[in-house]
Amino acid sequence: MMAVHNIDITVKTNAQTFQEVNEQLSRLKVVIGVLLAKLPPNERNKVIDDLKGFALYEEADLLAQFNPKES
Incomplete structure (x- = not known):
């Protein structure tokens, strides 16, 4: 059974252009990938x-880059 927690989070950005939003999204993708890489291989x-x-194939392919195959 998964634990349930109620957490209130306020997230803000100073992005003022689509270029800045794109840069922030790219950084978030890297952060998520690094967190994924810290999981054990079977969990990744x-x-x-x-x-x-969930038919999120593009996202799965992106995160697969952070899932090195064991040799």
């Missing part, structure tokens, strides 16, 4: 499979 694969299950 589960996250990627879950994304595919």
Whole structure:
């Protein structure tokens, strides 16, 4: 059973142009990828499979870059 927590978060940005928004989104993608890379390999694969299950194939492919195959 998954624990449930109520958390209030306020997120703000100073982006004023689409270029700045794009840069912030790119940084967030890298942060998410780094967090994913810190998970054990089987958990990383589960996250990627879950994304595919939601038909988020482009996002799954993006995060797969942070899932190095063990040699």
